[in-house]
Amino acid sequence: MADETSTPSAPSTSRPEGSGPGGPGGRPPGGRPSGPGGGGRKFFRRKKVCKFCVEKIDAIHYRDVRLLQQFVAERGKIVPRRLTGVCTTHQRGLARAIKQARNIALLPFAARY
C-alpha cells in the first residue's frame, strides 16, 4: 500500500508537465503548466475551457434556449461540470437558467421516449 502510494507521486513531482493529462482525476489547475499541448501517455486529453469565460458571455439568460441546450443531455439532464468544463460560477448561473427555462416549458424536465 505504502509503495503504491509513493510511486505515482514520485513521477508527478519530477515531471509536473506529465501529471496533468496523465492522471484521470487531474484537476485543471494541475494541468495548467503543460499549456495547450500536454500530451498524455496513451490518449490525448484536450484541456477543457469554460465556454462562458472564453466567449465572454456574462448573463446566462433562461430565454436563449439555443445556448442552454448545449448543456442539457438528451434526456433533459443538466450536464455536469466535469464533462463540459464550465467553471463553477458559470455552472451555478447555468443551472439556475436551465431550471427557470424548464419552468416555463422552454426546456423539458425529462424528454419523452
Place this chain on the structure above:
Amino acid sequence: MQRTYEIMFIVRPDILDEDLDKLIAGLEANITQGGGSIKAMEKLGRRKLAYTVKKFNDGNYVLLTINADGSLVGEIERRLRVSEPVIKFISVRMDEEEKRVAKIKAIRATRKKLSAQPAATPAAPVEPAAVPAPATEAASA
C-alpha cells in the same frame, strides 16, 4: 421599492389575436395603475412547448419587462393565476443580475486599456529573434 422584473407567460394557443391583445392591454393597465411602469412588451409568438401543459402542446409566449414593487408583482402573479387563458407564467427579478453584468463590463473596460500597452512590446522581440536565425545559417553555409 422599484425593481426590474421580467414576467413571461404562456397563453393558450387557441386564443384569438384580438383577445390576446386585450389580455395584454388589461395587464399593462393593471401595472400602470399599481404604480409600476412597462419597459418593454414583446410577443414571442407561437412556440412548441417542451412538455404538455393543460393538454396543450404549444402556446403563445409573451414577455413583459417592467419596473414594479414586490407587492405589485405579487398582485400580477395572482391575476395571471386567475386568468383562464394563461396556462403558465414565470416572473424573474432582473435588477441584481443587470447590476452584476454592468460591473463586469466596467472591469473589463479598465483591463482592456492595460492589455493594449503590453501588446506592443511582444512585437519588438520577434525581430531580434529572426535576425540570428539567418546569421547561423550563413555561418553553417
